[in-house]
Amino acid sequence: MTTEGLVRPDGPAKLTGAARYAADVPAESALAAALVSATVPNGRLAELDAAEARDCPGVAAVLTRADLPTLAELPSPPLGYPALPLQAEEIHYEGEPIAIVLAETLEQAQYAASRVRATYTGVREPIAFGEAEDVVPHSGHVLGGTDEEKGDAGAGLAEAHVTVTATYTTADRHHSPIEPSATLAWWEGEQLVLHSSVQSVAVAQQTMAALFSLPPEHVRVVCPFTGGGFGAKGYVWPHLPLAAAAAKVSGRPVRLVMTRAQMFTLSGHQPATRQTVSLGATRDGRLTALRHDSVNASGRAVDYLENTTHSSTWLYASPAIETRMRVQRVDRPGPTPMRAPHEGPGMFALESAMDELAYELGIDPVELRLRNEPDVDPMTGLPFSSRRLVECLREGAERFGWAERSPEPRSMREGNDLVGWGVAAATMDTFRAPSSAKVRIGADGRIVVETGMQEIGTGLPAMVQAVVAETLGCDPGDVEVRHGDSGFPPHAGTMGSMSAMGLGSAVQAAAREVLAKLDGRQGQPLAGLLAESGLTELEAEGRWSPEEDALAAGRSARYSMHTYGAIFAEVRVDADFGVVRLSRAVTRYAAGRILNPLAAHSQLTGGFAWGYGQALLEHSDVDPVLGRFVSKNLAGYLLPANADLPDLDAAFVEDDDRFANPLGAKGIGELGAVGVAAAIANAVFHATGRRVRNLPIRLATVLSEP
Amino acid sequence: MNQDTRLSLTVNGEEREIEIDPRATLVDALRDRVGLTGTKKGCDRGECGACTVLVDGRRVLSCLTLAVTVGGAEITTIEGLAGEDGEPHPVQRAFLESDAFQCGFCTPGQVLSAVGCIAEGHAGSPDEIREWMSGNLCRCAAYPQIVAAVSKAAVR
Numbered sequence A: 001m002t003t004e005g006l007v008r009p010d011g012p013a014k015l016t017g018a019a020r021y022a023a024d025v026p027a028e029s030a031l032a033a034a035l036v037s038a039t040v041p042n043g044r045l046a047e048l049d050a051a052e053a054r055d056c057p058g059v060a061a062v063l064t065r066a067d068l069p070t071l072a073e074l075p076s077p078p079l080g081y082p083a084l085p086l087q088a089e090e091i092h093y094e095g096e097p098i099a100i101v102l103a104e105t106l107e108q109a110q111y112a113a114s115r116v117r118a119t120y121t122g123v124r125e126p127i128a129f130g131e132a133e134d135v136v137p138h139s140g141h142v143l144g145g146t147d148e149e150k151g152d153a154g155a156g157l158a159e160a161h162v163t164v165t166a167t168y169t170t171a172d173r174h175h176s177p178i179e180p181s182a183t184l185a186w187w188e189g190e191q192l193v194l195h196s197s198v199q200s201v202a203v204a205q206q207t208m209a210a211l212f213s214l215p216p217e218h219v220r221v222v223c224p225f226t227g228g229g230f231g232a233k234g235y236v237w238p239h240l241p242l243a244a245a246a247a248k249v250s251g252r253p254v255r256l257v258m259t260r261a262q263m264f265t266l267s268g269h270q271p272a273t274r275q276t277v278s279l280g281a282t283r284d285g286r287l288t289a290l291r292h293d294s295v296n297a298s299g300r301a302v303d304y305l306e307n308t309t310h311s312s313t314w315l316y317a318s319p320a321i322e323t324r325m326r327v328q329r330v331d332r333p334g335p336t337p338m339r340a341p342h343e344g345p346g347m348f349a350l351e352s353a354m355d356e357l358a359y360e361l362g363i364d365p366v367e368l369r370l371r372n373e374p375d376v377d378p379m380t381g382l383p384f385s386s387r388r389l390v391e392c393l394r395e396g397a398e399r400f401g402w403a404e405r406s407p408e409p410r411s412m413r414e415g416n417d418l419v420g421w422g423v424a425a426a427t428m429d430t431f432r433a434p435s436s437a438k439v440r441i442g443a444d445g446r447i448v449v450e451t452g453m454q455e456i457g458t459g460l461p462a463m464v465q466a467v468v469a470e471t472l473g474c475d476p477g478d479v480e481v482r483h484g485d486s487g488f489p490p491h492a493g494t495m496g497s498m499s500a501m502g503l504g505s506a507v508q509a510a511a512r513e514v515l516a517k518l519d520g521r522q523g524q525p526l527a528g529l530l531a532e533s534g535l536t537e538l539e540a541e542g543r544w545s546p547e548e549d550a551l552a553a554g555r556s557a558r559y560s561m562h563t564y565g566a567i568f569a570e571v572r573v574d575a576d577f578g579v580v581r582l583s584r585a586v587t588r589y590a591a592g593r594i595l596n597p598l599a600a601h602s603q604l605t606g607g608f609a610w611g612y613g614q615a616l617l618e619h620s621d622v623d624p625v626l627g628r629f630v631s632k633n634l635a636g637y638l639l640p641a642n643a644d645l646p647d648l649d650a651a652f653v654e655d656d657d658r659f660a661n662p663l664g665a666k667g668i669g670e671l672g673a674v675g676v677a678a679a680i681a682n683a684v685f686h687a688t689g690r691r692v693r694n695l696p697i698r699l700a701t702v703l704s705e706p
Numbered sequence B: 001m002n003q004d005t006r007l008s009l010t011v012n013g014e015e016r017e018i019e020i021d022p023r024a025t026l027v028d029a030l031r032d033r034v035g036l037t038g039t040k041k042g043c044d045r046g047e048c049g050a051c052t053v054l055v056d057g058r059r060v061l062s063c064l065t066l067a068v069t070v071g072g073a074e075i076t077t078i079e080g081l082a083g084e085d086g087e088p089h090p091v092q093r094a095f096l097e098s099d100a101f102q103c104g105f106c107t108p109g110q111v112l113s114a115v116g117c118i119a120e121g122h123a124g125s126p127d128e129i130r131e132w133m134s135g136n137l138c139r140c141a142a143y144p145q146i147v148a149a150v151s152k153a154a155v156r
Ligand code: FES
Pocket: B040, B041, B042, B043, B044, B045, B046, B047, B048, B049, B050, B051, B052, B061, B062, B063, B064
């Protein structure tokens, strides 16, 4: 492979300001839009007084419900929230748009939006998470079953020599990509053109066509670059339909850019979870039962499920496993998947409980995990497509110097620092989705690849170059990748850690076909081959999709197919003030074959930072009286900053999974964020003797009596 | 409140005459009036650093700066960083080599902040860089690579 040290082909554009994101696209005569949002969490809109706003300088229109077309009804997904704004008088959540102001300039639109007055009726006290009934979710967000069972967990716990049962919570969190979502929309007759910040031009195209009752080919969505998404731009959120509707009504292009505050209500969040884990084990540390119950907050009109308990069905050998997931329908904006969904919150609970069990048993936590390594999937009995968790644990431990650890809590003090070492496993489900790409070779031997994929920071253009280079034996620099247009061959979306598998395999198929058509061999100069065949240009389209019997979200029906990792963390806790500092970490991952080492490494260190944020910083609190997120800004909602992160030694162990796809690759976008919070919390316990079961880890908890 | 005023701005060495709403911030003036969209707006309230530009060589948050207040100043944006021959600035080159960006949205701000950080003499060690680059959030968290890039550029 020629990809060691391959730099990103999108780098020069991003480093010079030439890369155009959705809000950057120029449009003559575009109107600037500003949204007016509901200030109550429920009830109905009684009256909207827009007279003053309409009279403000520069205002072209103030659009209310009566002005907008009625849109088709769709579920979530593909919508982020199933009830679209400005379609009914009912208020579904605080922050729901109730009017759109269109003006010549942004300053004018924003000022006029502040002059719109709304009154509401029927507003009742909001219901918060913890106050509603646990219900079985019904929606496309449920992956597999909500309830899974094998053996008799009750009996397994009763027989166990040692048991632990504990309840863990994770906080509401916001994706907070640095690029706020934005849409520039205009109509060319019956043709709708959208430049929008999305994670899937294909999903946006199909969904917008359905909402506006158009054939999909009448909707073009363009998005070569997305300024981060992490899930917030995966499904279709209000900025898309609202910009399109406003453009239709006004007859002019409309640019709608979310404010940072709107990103906290109109692009989803990771909902808080409450999880209870019970583990039973024999004295020598073999599990006899594993029970994992979970409930998460969701909106009143949407059953978004964090599938937190799935990994508990495949991670450890246990004769009895019982899992159960529920949601609570409460007053809040809609949640949505966020890096890392499901296993992200779920593995905090399971891996904290494993640590608790290790202490109860007096067995080293790495050793405890090794003793419960299964031969086949514990729940389904299916073989593993590839599973190198043991290698991750062993290599990570070796590198970290784990053998030097003294197991007693508070036993590794250095001066005023209580030093703690913690470990956790990581695992992530393997979602897969169809993808396609076109490979074209010109007379000069230059190669152009076209794909609907958008470059969102995961390094896909370089990955595409690497795959073409490997297949054709050419130089990666000879490959130009064009991306992010619904006119290009469709790619399911840059989400769910699926892209390298789907797109990579599609590109490989297209490149192979080109070679076959030329009767060529890998490494032969393409220009020459083309000339020999008397051609000036040659193209082929490649497609890939998961095997036909794959389950929902492309999960394998034949193999237990996942990625794995091990996280080793060292914390230093100030003995007097309880301040937790992460001083170093070692991570090892097994995620199939790695196609582009440089970008893959960046994905893992980036993912680690997400786990750090989950562990120590990030929480969005909901005001119990007002039913709204309290801090809709980046001063109150803390993201990891540069100085937060320690020296991190992140690497992959050898892996290759040909059952997942022909390239042997798997997803790495989310894996890096999994297990980090548990490793840090376990390290905090080792440092202080204080078990922290609620994220984020707060000073007050660390200082409180165990 | 719609009395546009005339303003002359010196951006990347070029003087430009624009009509501007006195409420307009420098980031909006650059993007909407001057047509330079390389400067990004991540929060519009001084929290993320995405809008960082250089004003008379100092790093400044352009979303917290009213355009009318920088009429006489030299403004440098990401578009003006390369040499006259188009040769990338050492910081741009180091960012590319170190993979110091992912989605690229915070990147113009990071790059200009790095130029400022080095000029201020705050790039002496990785720890110092981490501290003095912490005003620029990167949700992709390319932080370790950013530190590597700034270290590399600082010695060039
Ligand atoms: S946009 Fe200026 S600091 Fe965030």
